[in-house]
Every structure is written in structure tokens, then in C-alpha cells.
Amino acid sequence: MIDVTLENFETEVIAASMTQPVLVDFWAPWCGPCKVIGPLLEKLEVAYRGGFKLVKIDSDQEQQLSAAFGIKSIPTVILLMNGQPVDGFMGALPEGKIREFLDKHVQPGTDAEDEAAEEEAPLAPGDAIERLSQACAAAPDNDDARFEYVRALLLAGRNDDAKVAFAPAIARTGLVRRLDSLQRLMDAIDFADSGKVTLADADARIAANKRDFGARYDKARLLMAGQRWTPAMDELLEILMRDKTWNEDLARKTYIAALDIMEPVRAKVADGQIAPDDPTVASYRRRLSSVVLS
Template structure:
């Protein structure tokens, strides 16, 4: 993979395409889908072992080149042969679709994907890797509600609230139909409430004073729970919501119970892989707080 600018465009793209297909990836650092398609193209360049040459062009920095190719959105991928563009696509296609695209233009003798000769590397399960996988899944299949939930949740847990709202926008109409989407909306509402509070510590102290003056000041307790949620003090927030539930389960259209469930949905980690036939263990904290909720609601 080569980064191309106006200075080396002629040699690295036009001249190079005279001897082998050149795949041009127009991207930008701020573009989320570009971060999905980029690694796929780099992997396929290795798999095709010389069948084509991959170059990347930053469309923000090289607007003259992007304009010459009529690039209107990114990622845009264009294939050149013999100095001329012959085909292209826009958006973050899955690997299989990109291979179908390449196979239409790469002669059978030019490139044969190499067979894997080493064991598959262990899955990277870090928060950053999970976020990237979910982003890829949503870009590949925007109708995948499970992937979208996980992607938005990962963004919220990473503190990227604005990005989470953008990712959530296409399914906001489903909030009343999909329980976990409702949970995401409630979490974002709590974050908005906290963001509108100039001094969170003072707001917590004020809520404490109001609660001390009246144990049934549920508005104060709920404000306190939202501030704690925004600070990622999950169990403290759920403890405060339980205080409301123990006194009035139906308060404000069951707002405390629904917000409590939203926290559980937000913090429950993905289930680890286990041997076939076994049931993966529950997260201890989530399991404990589910039992507490059941005990209070059913009492």
C-alpha cells in the first residue's frame, strides 16, 4: 500500500497501471467507513500477491486528484488499467463483495489468493477491537439491529457520545419497539442531563441534601442516579434507583425500573466463548443486580 500525492500520482498510479491493475482508495482521517474498508483492501492486496497494486489518496489533502476522478463521497475505490479508470465502488463493502469486484477485472493468471498456512490468530477482544468489529458489521449490514446496539453501546462506553448519537439516529424510530434500543436512548438521556449540569459534584451534593430532607424525593434520587450513570458509577446509580423502587415501583411510569434495566444492558459484557453444550457464565455484577431488581419488583 502506497500513499499517493499529486507529486507521485503519475508514476505510482498512471504509469503503474500500464503493467498491473491499480486500486485507488480515496479516504480521509475523519471517515469512519474508511477505517473499515481500508484494512480489507490491505489484506486483499496481500492475498492477491501482486494481482493488483493498492494506493491510498487522502481526499482532503489531494482535492485536485479527487475532483479529477469525480469523487463525491468517501470511501470511494476506483480500479485503473492501462492508465484509465475501468470500474469502482463507494462505501465499505464486505470482503466477499470486494473480492467479487476484483475478480471481474483481475485475470485468472494474475492473482491467486494465497491459502492460509498458519493457524488463525486469537480474536482481539479489547474494547477498541470490539468497537471496530461492530462498526464494520453496521457498515456491512445497516439493518443488523444487534450489531448496531453493540456499536452504539461501545461508543457510549468509550465516551464518544456524539458519535453514538449519529450511529443511533437511523434506528431511533425503533426505540419503542426494541427494548435494548430503549435502553440506549435512556442512557443517552442521562448523559445529556449530566452534560447540561455545569458542576456535577455540586449537583450530586444538592441531590444528597434534597434526599436527606425527604427520603421520598424521587426526582432528587433520579437526578442523582443519572449523574452517577454519566460518571460510569454503574452500581451506585443502580443502588439509587433501587431506593426509588423499594418505595414506589410504578413511580413516573416505571422510570426507575426502565433506567435500571438500561444500565444492565449497557454494562453487561459480551459472553465469552465456551465449549459446545456449555452455558457461558453471567457477569457477577450484572447477575447480582438482576437478582436485586427481581427481589424488589416481585416483592
């Protein structure tokens, strides 16, 4: 696996793809699903024994490359051959689905399947979602189970499935905070999908008027839809620092929604990469308290 920047992109991706398929993983350090799919892709690169080359691009650090590929959400994986993108997918797919994707274009080594079968595969995102689905079906009134299930679907990019899974809980949205948080994220995704406002539009409005809270709120929702939690909360904090109760407390409620969605992802990353008391989450909780109580 190679980290690619604008400086080495031509060599490591375009030139390399002339002789070998190159799989490009667009990711970011804050992205929970990226931390799930990344190890799967690395495992498959080994299992396919040179069938493809894996490279990673930090979408935050390499925004020019992200824009060139039209990246709208992460993780996004794109396969290049002969210098051109030929296929791709978004979201943290389970290992079996990634293999199906690769097998359409890549010829693995002769013993790749045997080698992979000898290893005990980690719990793939699709398997985890299936278990959450079963838990939700077994206890349909368990709001915690439904939150985890719908959240997992949203973070995997399965937005339509998430809406179906959320439907039985809609009546409780106003009563259960974490269900309200899910609704706010789904609204943000719908807003982003509508294409009515882009990040560039919002930035231009903010540059013209730093107190354009509507523009800041639009930007925060677009960032949330792209699972860019901390930049989204930074925008919401800018609103709160200037007007704590703006638009019937909308900024604070949306900020809390981002924390609710963000925290379970970080708490469940394996190998101690991010502890349950993640300092980023704790820091943003403290920042909210400081602003609201000041």
C-alpha cells in the same frame, strides 16, 4: 505500575514527576473500559523503557484525589511533569492513539518501537469499534449489531459519534428494549453534561427528604453517565422499594437500561476476570425481581 492513595500521592506522583513524567490512570473496578485500557498502559510503560512512570488511582476509593483533578468520567488519564498536569485524555483510546499522546511528551527507549512490534498486540478498543462499525454497516437493520456498536462508542466516551450511529435506529427505540436502553443512557449523559444538577445537589435533596424520588432519579442518571452502574441501580432500587410504579415505571425501566449496558461489557472481559454470568449482574437482576414481585 503503582497503586496510589492520598497517603503516598505526594511521593509517588508529585515528587516523582520532578525527574520523570508520571502517567496517572484514574479507574474503578466496575469500569469495563478501564479493564481494556489498563493493560495497554502497562504494556506501554514497559515498551517505553523508563520514559514514564505509570500509577493508578481508584476513583471510588480516592474521591479526594479524583475531585482535586476534576475527574468527571473514567477512565481518565493525566500526565504530570514537574509537579503539574500537562496533558490528558478520557476514554479507552486504541494503542496507536495512546502512543501519539505519549510521543508528544515522552522520550521512549531507543528500541521501544522494535520491542513493541515483536509482540502481538491485543485487540485495541478502537479496532474493536471499527469492526463493530463494519458489522453495523453490513447489516444496518441488525439491532443487536447496532446496540453493540453504539454501546461501545458510548463507553469509550465518543458520545457524538454514538448519537450519529444511533440515528438510523431511533424509530425502533420504542419497539426494541436494548435500543431504548441506549437512548436512556444518552439522555443521562446529556443530563449530566447540562450541569443543571450535581451529585452534591442530589445528595443534599435526598438528605432533606429520603422520599424525594426526583432527586434519587437525578443522582442515578448522573452515576450512569459516569458509568457507575451499581451505585446508580442502588438509587433506583430505593425508589422501587418505596414506589414500584413511580413516574410511569421510570425507575424500573432505567434500572433495566443500566443492566443492559453493563452486562455486555462484563461478559466480554478477557482472561476470565469476569465470567459471562457475572455474579454482580445476576445479583442485581435478582434484587430487581425481588422488589418488583414483592
